[in-house]
Each structure stands twice: as structure tokens, then as C-alpha cells.
Amino acid sequence: xxxxxxxxxxxxxxxxxxxxxxxxxxxxxxxxxxxxxxxxxxxxxxxxxxxxxxxxxxxxxxxxxxxxxxxxxxxxxxxxxxxxxxxxxxxxxxxxxxxxxxxxxxxxxxxxxxxxxxxxxxxxxxxxxxxxxxxxxxxxxxxxxxxxxxxxxxxxxxxxxxxxxxxxxxxxxxxxxxxxxxxxxxxxxxxxxxxxxxxxxxxxxxxxxxxxxxxxxxxxxxxxxxxxxxx
Numbered sequence: 001x002x003x004x005x006x007x008x009x010x011x012x013x014x015x016x017x018x019x020x021x022x023x024x025x026x027x028x029x030x031x032x033x034x035x036x037x038x039x040x041x042x043x044x045x046x047x048x049x050x051x052x053x054x055x056x057x058x059x060x061x062x063x064x065x066x067x068x069x070x071x072x073x074x075x076x077x078x079x080x081x082x083x084x085x086x087x088x089x090x091x092x093x094x095x096x097x098x099x100x101x102x103x104x105x106x107x108x109x110x111x112x113x114x115x116x117x118x119x120x121x122x123x124x125x126x127x128x129x130x131x132x133x134x135x136x137x138x139x140x141x142x143x144x145x146x147x148x149x150x151x152x153x154x155x156x157x158x159x160x161x162x163x164x165x166x167x168x169x170x171x172x173x174x175x176x177x178x179x180x181x182x183x184x185x186x187x188x189x190x191x192x193x194x195x196x197x198x199x200x201x202x203x204x205x206x207x208x209x210x211x212x213x214x215x216x217x218x219x220x221x222x223x224x225x226x227x228x229x230x231x
Contacts, residue, residue, distance in 0.1 A: 003042040004220050005148040007139045010051035010077055012210050019051055026084045032216040033121060034088050041220050042116040044146055046124050048135045049073025067131035075100055078125035091120040097129030109145050136194035144201045151205040152219045158209035159227035160187055176228045189229060205229040
């Protein structure tokens with residue numbers, strides 16, 4: 001049984017609005033995820049909070065509190081997306097590493113694995129539950145704990161390039177690249193802490209462009225028009 005962890009940016013949920021939610025965009029994601037779940041691919045999801053909060057760019061708020069606000073932004077995103085998934089007939093669970101009243105379930109590896117095996121989509125919200133750790137770190141951590149086969153990184157660009165393709169028209173896209181090369185070249189696929197964890201635990205990643213067609217479906221099957229990051 002294949003098990004994947006899908007990482008979505010918060011901005012991806014906002015569509016062209018770039019803030020808040022765009023229901024049509026989220027429905028498009030939900031339909032693709034439903035297809036792969038119906039095929040028997042166990043799917044967990046982590047969503048960033050950038051459509052609500054970019055606290056690190058503000059010098060007015062202390063870093064710990066800024067990160068806490070960001071964690072809550074991811075909780076809102078996961079609850080919303082979970083409900084859209086449910087509207088299409090999927091069963092979902094939203095888990096957080098801290099108590100959020102009755103809104104979410106407290107994270108438990110055993111309960112998360114049990115839910116995945118039962119065909120439910122598991123949302124991991126709230127990051128690691130601690131400041132100074134990015135969503136990247138949370139993604140890799142949960143992938144390791146869930147023993148995921150791969151991390152699927154849905155981005156705004158269609159893979160990993162040697163320079164910014166939006167700036168350099170001659171930028172070269174890598175079909176395959178190692179995590180060591182990503183770090184050495186400063187390509188910014190994930191942050192340093194996440195890269196170290198991925199390497200030590202041999203977690204590979206598929207980087208692809210999120211679109212409204214079948215990009216998630218193809219990536220979940222291991223067939224992508226993007227970049228495979230190996231260890």
C-alpha cells in the first residue's frame with residue numbers, strides 16, 4: 001500500500017486572490033485527492049498558513065508569538081479544507097500537536113496510522129507545535145513518523161531549478177537532484193533543518209507544480225512533470 005504526504009502552500013488555497021480561501025481551487029484539490037484515495041493511496045496533508053499570516057516579515061511582533069499565530073493559520077486552513085473534502089464524501093481527521101478544544105484531535109502516531117489505513121485523509125495542522133520550526137520541518141517530521149513513501153511538494157513552479165525561472169529565462173530544471181545538492185546550491189526546496197532530517201531518515205520528495213488538472217494524481221502515482229529529490 002502506497003502512503004504519501006502532500007504539502008500544500010496556504011497561498012495555493014487562495015487561488016488568484018492570494019489571501020483567504022478560493023473554494024473552486026480547494027474543490028479542485030479535493031477532487032484529485034479523492035481520486036487517489038479511491039485508488040487505495042493513503043494520503044496525509046500538511047498545509048502552510050501563508051494565505052493568512054507571514055509573521056516573520058514583521059519586526060513588530062516577537063518571533064515566538066509570530067510563529068504561534070502562523071500555527072493557528074494552518075489550523076484554520078486544515079479545518080476548512082477538511083470540510084471541503086467531506087462535502088465530496090471523503091472521511092477526514094484533523095490533528096494538531098496541541099489542544100484546540102474540540103476542533104481537532106490531539107496528534108497520535110497510532111491514531112493517525114489507523115485513520116490512514118481506514119481510508120481517511122489525515123490533516124496535520126499546527127506544525128510541530130513549537131516556534132522556530134518551519135512548516136518544512138513539520139512536513140518531514142510527520143512523513144518520518146507516518147513512514148510515508150514520499151513527500152509530495154506542490155509548488156507554484158514545476159520543479160527545482162538552478163535559478164529562479166521567473167527571473168532567468170535560461171534557468172535549468174533538474175529531473176533528479178540529491179538533497180545534498182539542494183543544500184549545497186542553496187536551492188531552497190526545504191529549509192536546512194528539514195533537509196537534514198530528510199537525509200538522515202532517507203525521505204525522498206517529488207516537487208511539482210500544483211494545477212487544476214491532474215498534477216496531484218500523477219505525483220501520488222510517482223509520475224510527475226517535475227523534480228525528484230533523492231537521498
